[in-house]
Amino acid sequence: MEMKFREDVLLNIFSSMVEWRRYLHKNPELSYKEAKTAQFVADRLRTWGIEVKTGVGGHGVVGTLRGDFPGKTIALRADMDALPIQDEKICDYASTVPGVMHACGHDGHTSTLLGIANYYSQHRDMIRGELRFIFQPAEETCPGGAIQMIEAGVLEGVNIIYGVHLWTPISVGKTASVAGPLWAAADEFFIDIEGRGGHGGVPHVTVDSVLVGAALIMNLQTIVSRSVDPLDSAVVTVGSMQAGTMQNIIAERCSIMGTARTFNQETRSLIKRRIETIVEQTCAMYGADVHLNYLMGYPTLVNDAAETARYQRIATHLFGEEQTIEAPKMMPAEDFAYYLQRVPGCFILVGAGNAEKGMHYPHHHPRFDFDEQAMYTAAKLLIHLAADAMMNE
Known part of the structure; x- marks a missing residue:
């Protein structure tokens, strides 16, 4: 069964994704302190008629959409926390919180997942089984929010999980991943x-x-x-x-x-x-x-071979072979690794760099920013990945 994707609907939602991202960028919260961010997320999920749980493993938020037909439970995850860095960008959405900024793209991850939740709330007939939207706190600080959310039961019944990282070392429009070890x-x-x-x-x-x-x-x-x-x-x-x-x-x-x-x-x-x-x-x-x-911090992030193959097939179909690249092993770390220790899945880098727009600073830099078009790429990819996983055994 093939999904009938509505590009016009996602394009409509994208303008809101940009607004959400800029609001979150102006109002960042550090690890374990994401109370207002969590409220922001929960309020929007409820507006779209999505079942919401808050306070999951700290400030975690979980949204759930169930279809009319039985099937797998597919989880999509975004992190929400910012970093203790002074924002040195000059733009209208620069951080208003002294010494705190989104210098790693988590505001974009949160806004992307909100966009996907909004999309599927308008297309519940496409859901086979259950979609679970995981908004995770405290990725930047050990022991991390993932392990606390897992202990709170966020993965119960989950068959497959996907996550993305908007990644400025890769040009916008491209995506990258690899089966096996990806991050250290x-x-x-x-x-x-x-x-x-x-x-x-x-x-x-x-x-x-x-x-x-x-x-x-x-x-x-x-x-x-x-x-x-x-x-x-x-x-x-x-x-x-x-x-x-x-x-x-x-x-x-x-x-x-x-x-x-x-x-x-x-x-x-x-x-x-x-x-x-x-x-x-x-x-x-x-x-x-x-x-x-x-x-002892986060373990090695190891992608499942079958789910990585699914990603490569879907991304190549959506964006083309030249835009779908194999990622080398890298030394950054991610507590998404804990999810992958328990459930098959894939973690994907979505290109977000754009030197022409001055968006080439490395992650965790005081002038970090990313091309917001990357959120559209990430949302489109995850919508198709989830649909393929739900509809094809």
């Missing part, structure tokens, strides 16, 4: 070094926590180059080092934060062990005390 597992480490502070002119009676931290950072950089198989992919990055107050004071304390990214579980465990050993022994060598907090 991401772990976090937090190191607190305690030395013995003192006068910068008499270092011999101190334990310089800045020196210890510097040595530790250099030693951590040997893990990938000397402990990991060169044919395996891994990253150890120190993103923050905080210490000291003045030029002539030897700092007593130094704090370091970083991340480790891997695809292979054995490599993931190896890196954790090496970080623990290097932290302990480096600090001991300098006579400093240390506390390490190592958090």
